[in-house]
Amino acid sequence: MPTPPRPGARPEPIPGTTLFDGDAARKGYHLNAMCYSFNRKENREAFLADEEAYCRRFHLTAEQRRAVAKRDVLGMIAAGGNIYYLAKLAGIFGLNVQDVGAMQTGRTVEAFRQFLLDQAKGA
Amino acid sequence: MAEIIGGYFTSHVPAIGGAIQRGDQQTPYWKPFFDGFPRVHEWLAKTQPDVAVVFSNDHGLNFFLDKMPTFAVGAAAEYQNEDEGWGLPLYKPFKGHPELSWHVIEQLVADEFDPVTCQEMLVDHAISIPMELAYPSVAEWPVRLVPIGINTVQHPLPSAKRCLALGRSVHKALASWPGAERVVVIGTGGLSHQLDGERAGFMNPEYDRFCLDHLASDPDALTRQSIHEMVRLAGTQGVEVLNWIAARGALGPAAREIHRNYHLPISNTAAATVLLEPACGVWALRRRSPRP
Structure with a gap:
């Protein structure tokens, strides 16, 4: 008999994303x-x-x-x-979520802010 | 029965609180977001709700990971805000409506939900910011609060389908409440955003538009994705749209959109503000017809 999948077994991982499970x-x-x-x-x-x-x-x-x-x-x-x-x-440490975003994505804070602003163009 | 005057939905990014405190509403960065609110103020002045049933998620103020309820209903006489770790000015306390809270709890359990009941509950920016946006510069809130917490923090999260069903059960409770309260249902958080990981800064206007386009007319359409798929589409924190889905359920079977504002970015988030009113579907008409 095949082993049933674990409840909540995950499909494809999402790149750059860790689910807090x-x-x-x-x-x-x-x-x-x-x-x-x-x-x-x-x-x-x-x-x-x-x-x-x-x-x-x-x-x-x-x-x-x-x-x-x-x-x-x-x-x-x-x-x-x-x-x-x-x-x-x-x-x-006086860091906000843009600072933390920059740290995680290897961008400068300025470049991370710009990355956020640029997404408005497609909206 | 209580009258549900409508639904109010908005984002709850902490930075909005900072913008309000600094008086930045009309600066170029913030104006497109705050422009969504004059219509909300007019609508609340016209509809005059006196109770707010608010669906939101705690961010590590009231709940820690030692005990993490999937659904929690506040049943307190008063709700305080406290320092969330950033030493910011505290938000005003809320008066509760414990009788209505217990009525909601009774209905939820009768419908086979298993909520945690909280006779003491701190409320964080997820409730206070949407209320500050709705009622700027009031000395005290004109509504009493029934807060309903949904776990959007620690997986496994409740499915979107389950959250919509939870909201529908709350609607039944409101429809059978004998009081004459005027109730606004509120969903807070979202829309798409991701704060953590290499994908930090992710937003998805296309998915947000899908959610906004179906919220009033076909909320079940928002429940067809698994939580994992919702995280992929909306971002790790974009799953806060679960609060919107539950609030939509609480509004009742038929609804129409009367206001929408969508703008990104606010901080790291695609922000939206929506007003819905109950529409007179067949079911609603029957419910409203005079009793023999």
Whole structure:
């Protein structure tokens, strides 16, 4: 008897896209928990005062710690980070979603903004 | 029964809140988006709703990934906004309508949905920004809130078909509510956008147009794609259109579009603003005929 497909088994991957699913949610739990803590001002300040200690408190994996230290957004996503939570971390560094978009697509912020504006032409 | 005066749909990009606070509405970047709202203000002044049933998704304010409900219904007497991590000025609190919330919950469970019920719930920019856009510079909101949260964050997400059915069940609840409230149903978020990954910055005007063209007349057309296909077409965060689909269901069987504004980009997002009114289909006429 053929093995039934796993419920939710995915069709073709979407290029440049990681679905935040159960695997990612498990993998990224500590990183996302740390980012969630940044809803509180005192936690943002504690992170800025001693990033290493703050990351340790949340039991980040080595992969997650490396990605945070390098401000590597794609690395954080690969380590299970969810963008809604990572946006709270980005905010600590004064980065908005265009900055984060530029970092992920290897563009300058100016070029990323232009990329967004250019899409209006086809609309 | 409560009267459903119509549906209001708009995007909820956090940057819109910043533009409002800075008074940037008439700057070249923002004007094409804010130009969609005078019509909304006129319509709300004319229709005077006093309850808003709002379908939206939380962005890590009320819910964390420790407990992530697929559907959540607020049943609180009051809803507060809190710091979402950026230290921005807080949005005004909302008065709730717990009696109507519980009536909605009763109907949903009777229809075999399994919502999480929340007697305490924080509301984030996904509710506050559409309300700021609808009611600029009011001291307090003129509507009481029934918030309905849909998980658009952590897959597996509920299907579009399920979200439309959820909305239709909410419609049944509103239709059987004995009070005389005037209800606006609201769907927030979208349209196409993607914040994460190498595909960040992706938008899709063609798919957005498909959604907008079918929202009033044939919302079932929006439910034929799998979530995976919707992510491909709308972007990872473009799936927030699920909130629109659910709100469309809550509006009732027949609807007509009375206003549409579409503009991109706002921040990283293709933004749209739509007003729908219930249309007098056969079913609606029957429902409205006087009781013997």
